[in-house]
Amino acid sequence: MPWFVKIEEGIVDKSTFDQYVPAHKAYVRDLIEKGHKARTGYWARRGGGMLLFEAASKEEAHALVAQDPLVKNGCVKYDIYEWCVVVE
Numbered sequence: 001m002p003w004f005v006k007i008e009e010g011i012v013d014k015s016t017f018d019q020y021v022p023a024h025k026a027y028v029r030d031l032i033e034k035g036h037k038a039r040t041g042y043w044a045r046r047g048g049g050m051l052l053f054e055a056a057s058k059e060e061a062h063a064l065v066a067q068d069p070l071v072k073n074g075c076v077k078y079d080i081y082e083w084c085v086v087v088e
Helices: 014-018 021-033 058-066
Strands: 003-010 039-042 048-054 076-083
Touching: 003 058, 021 039, 048 058, 058 076
Parallel strands: none
Antiparallel strands: 003 048, 003 076, 039 048
């Protein structure tokens, strides 16, 4: 399966953002359980982060990201890119 990356930037205050972090973590665990090999994290400087995952297509990648609680609750703006792996 192709790899995709969601690069995000937080657009709400930290207290609002933080209330959705537990649901976001559960969402990522669900992606992992469903075979999407997801990983998530934030930039050390704060204010943004990344979700790396596998999906069958760009359409599926967009559909999966739309279910992220951080997206559903308007906490981030983001772009999705297909990531072409050259060395494994």
